[in-house]
Amino acid sequence: MQNPYELGLDRNAANFVNLSPLSFIERTASIYPERLAVVHGDTRRSWGEVFTRCRKLASALNKRGIGLGDTVAIMLPNIPEMLEVHFGVPASGAVLNTLNVRLDADAIAFMLQHGQAKLVITDREFSDTVKKALRLCPVRPIVIDVDDLYYEGGELLGEKNYEAFLEEGDADFEWKLPDDEWQAISLNYTSGTTGNPKGVVYHHRGAYLNGICNIVAWDMGKHPVYLWTLPMFHCNGWCFPWTLAAAAGTSVCLRAVRPEPIFKAIKEEKVNHFCGAPIVLNMLNNSPAEMKAGITHLVKVMVAGAAPPAAVIEGMERMGFNVTHVYGLTETFGPCVSCVWQDRWEDASVEEKARLKARQGVRYPMQQGLMVADPTNMQPVPQDGKTLGEVFMRGNLVMKGYLKNPAASEEAFAGGWFHSGDLAVWHEDGYIEIKDRSKDIxxxxxxxxxxxxxxxxxxxxxxxxxxxxxxxxxxxxxxxxxxxxxxxxxxxxxxxxxxxxxxxxxxxxxxxxxxxxxxxxxxxxxxxxxxxxxxxxxxxxxxxxx
CATH class of the missing domain: 3.30.300.30 (ANL, C-terminal domain)
Incomplete structure (x- = not known):
């Protein structure tokens, strides 16, 4: 007998739409066109203005023949243009490749060639590295410069600047979601732990879901004010450019991560969220007392990278900042595990709270599976807080695979799980705690x-x-x-x-x-x-x- 729930109940344009974070900015710009989207020095743009600029960027790329299956590489600091490319590039159908600005010319050249970048958007600050990298490329991509008012030095390398390039595009460009949510949205390179870096490919579905996960897992509320201490090149800023569009938040840009501008922005712009590695927290902990004074509102901090020492978390908590520890990899859209806080821990001492928060935690709301298992037989280890195993993930927050490297993709997905290479114990309450790194990173x-x-x-x-x-x-x-x-x-x-x-x-x-x-x-x-x-x-x- 045929299943009655399958008769005449097919998906169609009215009941199914491919998931993509591009929908976030369209919605927010239509509801909150005047709301502040980005702050960069004296530059302030609304969501309506940012959406228009993103449409012009997508249009300009298409007019240059750049679209589906093409790569656009970005070498920018945390400035408004870096936020815009997260929407304008995928809206053109192209794939966004944000480059690590700390890398040398050889590494950048490899990525430009491996990803077959058709166009590069770069900043004067990195002109020396990009110039050397371009010389190593047999085929030179189109180069567009961001001529930021708030940076002195460097040189312009491209045929025109970013603002002039936007003028090639149409402000009324027809915004289009991808035909398939499995379509690639971005390319992020690993650090090359076994030779050349691998190109991690993200899909629109995962970017959409992790963008929402950040809001849910962090309880970001309505209209968060977010300070960009986390590099936007790193796992697409852990997907927060898309998160902030979904939440109609404000991005406060920061070219350089130093304590003075961080505390200044927190006080003057009423920043209530920022992310970073433990080094950022430690830097703020060790800042002069007078610099820390004057913060009267709650600031939420999300930390990832090497497990932060409990003392660092304790120091932030004593300053009145609320710390959430997350864990993930480039291959998992950044964080896909969070140390979810439990009400029963509220009465613990500050020291005990810091120890609990130093654990990696449990899976993100929209990640299907997380386990610590024996990599030889894929059997979960006992949840005794002692037995070592490898961390495995599965679900919507896992990459499509490695670009042009099917063997590496097959190895990473063996057994139907993503193999992290990180060794951890599994606690009785289901929280994982990493103890070592099998890849020696x-x-x-x-x-x-x-x-x-x-x-x-x-x-x-x-x-x-x-x-x-x-x-x-x-x-x-x-x-x-x-x-x-x-x-x-x-x-x-x-x-x-x-x-x-x-x-x-x-x-x-x-x-x-x-x-x-x-x-x-x-x-x-x-x-x-x-x-x-x-x-x-x-x-x-x-x-x-x-």
Whole structure:
């Protein structure tokens, strides 16, 4: 017998629409056209103005022949134009590729070529890096400059500036949702932990759902005022450009993350939400008391990256800031796990609250599955807070896969779950707590650093025979690379730590350079494999850098 609920009840234009965060800005601009959308110095734009600019950008891209299946790369700080491209680029049908502004020219060039960027929008601040990267590209993309009034220096590289490019577009451009919610919306590159970075592809459905998840998981309320301390290039700002459009919030832009402008914005603009790595919280904790004074409203802070020390969370709570710890990866649209607060914890001491908040937590509202399991058989580990296993996720907040890398995608999705590579314990209450990182990533200031990449540079030094890099605790950055180096016999006692560090600074971005060099033989197995777990323990015993 045929199921009666399937007869004459097909999906159609009246009862089904593909999910896309593009719908958020259209709705907000129609309901709150005069409401403040973005603040950047003296520049203030309403949601109506921002929507018009996004439509003009989409139109201008289409008129240049850029659309479905094309990539538009972005090298911008946290300024209004960075918010606009999150809507204008996907509205054209193209895929948004926000580039990590901390990377060197070689890495940027690789991403431009691998993603086949047709157009690059860049800022004068990064002109030196972008200029070098473009020289390495066999096919030069169209280059458009953002000539920001609030930055001095650098040079213009493109054929015209962003404002002139917008004038090529139509303000009444017909706004169109994707034909399929599985269509790619953005491309984000990992940090290249095993060689070249992998291109993580997001879909419109996941971007829509995580944009809403942020509101629900953080209880953001109506019209939040959000300070951009989190780089918008990182997992599309953890999807918050789309979140703020859905919530009709205000984006307060910040080119550089420093305590003075952060506290100033909190007080003057009444900022009530911001995100960042533990380093940002630690910086604010250690700011002068007079700088912190004068905040009279509740400020919610979302922290991710390396697990924040309980002392850092405690310090923020004592300042009157409410901290929420989240966890995720580039492959999961940023945060897909949150340390959800329980009413029964309210009577705990400040120290105990900080310890509880340092755990990674439970799955986001719209993430289907989260488990800690044995990676060899995919069986969940006991929820005893002791047994180590790998963290696995599944659901709508997982990427489409890796661009042009089906083998890596298949490996990541083996068994019907996304393999995070992170090792954790599972507590009795269902909260997970990460204990180690199987991929040996160093997370410094919220940025992932590939130990393999750093080791490759060290091996280029003429005096280095062997090298291994692990994470060392750092009071400011959370973690920094610590290099264990065996010198060639003829150089023993002749080469100093400062020389190795100086060499590394000429070969890679500054934040990736080891802050510690330890000379001596490396521990190995009987087959000659370096035992990194021993080195990690030794680095911890060295204590935290200050």
């Amino acid at each position: 160093v997370i410094s200031g919220g940025e992932n650093i590939s130990t393999i990449e750093v080791e490759d540079v060290l091996y280029r030094h003429p005096a280095v025979m062997e090298a291994a890099v692990v994470a060392r605790p750092d009071a400011k950055w959370g973690e920094t690379p610590c290099a264990y180096v065996t010198l060639k016999p003829q150089f023993e006692g002749e080469v100093k730590e400062e020389e190795i560090i100086a060499f590394c600074k000429t070969q890679m971005a500054g934040y990736k350079v080891p802050r510690t060099i330890v000379f001596g033989p490396l521990p190995k197995t009987s087959t000659g494999k370096i035992q990194k777990f021993i080195l990690r323990n030794q680095a911890k015993e060295l204590g935290s850098l200050s």
